[in-house]
Amino acid sequence: MSETFEPEIIAFVCTYCTYAGADLAGTSRLKYAPNVRIIRLPCTGRISPMFILKALQKGADGVLISGCHPGDCHFTHGNYHARRRWMVFRALLDFIGIPPERVKYSWISAAEGVKFAEFINTVTEDIRKLGPFEQYTQLIEQTQAPASL
């Protein structure tokens, strides 16, 4: 039997809601899959589509983005900007052949530790089912564009 595939997932989260929700999952000692690496940003409004592409270029099998619920943004409406940007960017991802299912978008508040843990588990399972993201690995090598700065 082959070894189960362990996806690498990179998460971009805002510090006020989802990062705090992840901390709450920790202080509540909830257990979840260890596949996600979190990158903390002040607000989902700060998340550039380039970060998502960079994560995929780096070799992530999945990317997730999460911030405050609509209406709850600490910076009043950064999450709305993020949502609008994502609506457009998702279509673009699809167009260039990156399955949008590899990029997940969610709202998790500082109080939703349980939701955070469940979300990580769900996403990990979903990405595991999709298998490794190797579509562009070869292309990156061919164009000699090393995944660096």
Added chain:
Amino acid sequence: MAKIGVFICHCGENIGAKVDCTKLAAAMGEHPGVAVSVEYKYFCSDPGQESVKRAIRDNNLTGVVVAACSPRMHESTFRKACAEAGLNPYLCEIANIREQCSWVHTDKDQATEKAMDITRSMVEKVKRNNKLQPITVPVTRRALVIGGGIAGIQAALDIANAGQEVVLVEREPTLGGHMAQLSETFPTLDCSQCIMTPRMVEAAQHPKIRLLTYAEIESVDGYIGNFSVRVRMKSRYVDINKCTGCGDCITKCPAKKISSEFDCGLGKRTAIYTPFAQSVPNIPVIDKANCIYFKNGKCKICSKTCQCDAIDFDMQDTFEDLEIGAIVVATGFQVQNNTMYGEYGYGKYPDVINGLQFERFASASGPTAGKILRPSDGAEPKTVVFIQCAGSRDPSKGVRYCSKICCMYTAKHAMLYAHKVHGGKAHIFYMDIRAAGKGYDEFSRRAIEDDEASYLRGRVSKVWQENGKLMVRGVDTLLGRPVEIAADMVVLATAIIAQPDAKEFAKTIGIGYDEYGFYNEAHLKLRPVESSTAGVFLAGACQSPKDIPDSVAQASATASKVLALFSKDMLEREPVVATNNEATCAGCWGCVLACPYNAIEQKDIVDRSGRVIKRVASVNPGLCQGCGTCVTFCRSNSLDLAGFTERQIFAEVMGL
């Protein structure tokens, strides 16, 4: 060449039990640019912090990564330690390997591997961190209070009594707001004017309070500690410095049949008027729309009557520019117009009135001198039906929320009615009785038990006129049967709504509001009196429907916030702000659209002769809150966010 120190904390067993810290320290020691990689039981302890400081000094470290608990716990602790060791505090970052690693994973190998990724990612970020300096801004010790109702007055008095200057701006000709219109107040039944008017006088006479009535805020610029506010002083046509408030002009004014706003249309006033007898300041204004002179060019009786030569028909609006450190918004509320309920006949039958109109009838200073009389024929109503939630909690026609004060004031109305009209019968249709508050439930029980108000749980479907009576058809859901009452007067407990211009005004001062136009607090539970804009605070019903005790409490809370702000000469802020590269900025102003704080201004780049050669965006660090939304908007990659730069974040991703 980077010399990064990595400090791996065991946090006792909290991290140590699930992450192999020795392995982690060894792996980080191998990482390029890492000069020191050590582990310790508790780095947050005194000896732990000392060892970090020593390592910084001994190795001339250029950056520090502490792999420990969440940055929300100890980021400030370690940044302070770094500063004490001579390293810029913003060259220190925390790798969260406790809350987001050791506590949530069971497999030690997997947890160790994740901890390595997290720490390495942070090392890569720190290599690209910049030295940052906290932003300091001066504070102007003068507060602006907008709104002269009970909330505004309380806030102004509290700030002024602490010795700080206050400018109190009210757009009506007098202080007082809605509280001055009320008859008696629940749950004590003390006279509203008796407790309100002394506060109004106190505010007007306070040496630290500058009162500007009949004035409106024209514009607000600047940021916390440094607002510039322009106030429009509307022309009263009466010279405030000459007028003695004798009132002769009011007595002589021939235009006497103007509907009084203060009496909610139930009484009449003249064209030159003070809203009510105890107005503060006691200086009349001329209502230009109704003044005979302004309409026909003839009259000027007031001017002839005035012995102080205070009337000036040529007066123009003037502007006043104020330097302000903090703003308290206390702009209050309005009551909803009930005409959307055609079936209740408000506006059609004169004897269907709203709660605020009932207050004016019950008030000793009101149009009937405190007698409850029905508007149509001035007869004493023998049966009165009160309809609660006429607008509140009704998503289809009214508003979705509970207006909070109506259950209590309806109980009060029933009591006042019982005290004033002996043998009268009050029926109250209600959905629920919400009497949460000190002495409130006891009060509403008194209305039922002592004053024999009949409470009917159910809604009214129709009110119509029949044989000189108002027929009220409703349902008593507790008995499960329809009810019909022949009433003499119907009182609607109208919903409390935001001021009609609340949203527009929010944009003027740059604060957030909800779908109804009530102003948003920074945090519903933990920062209920701060707006989302630093230095702007919220008091009273402009934030949500509130009764008097709540408004006063909130107003005092804003005063304490303002005074805390004024206790410093300079404000220090985190330097996590956007910066712009003016050389590459194309001036597309996408960032201006993105910024929720109006922190981005246009700046002219001029050549030696002073000619404008380029216009670029310029971030005001005093206003910028550091969300970074503009950075993502920037088409030319000119904007960046200190502490979360593109370079840093890309490095973090690549470090994983």
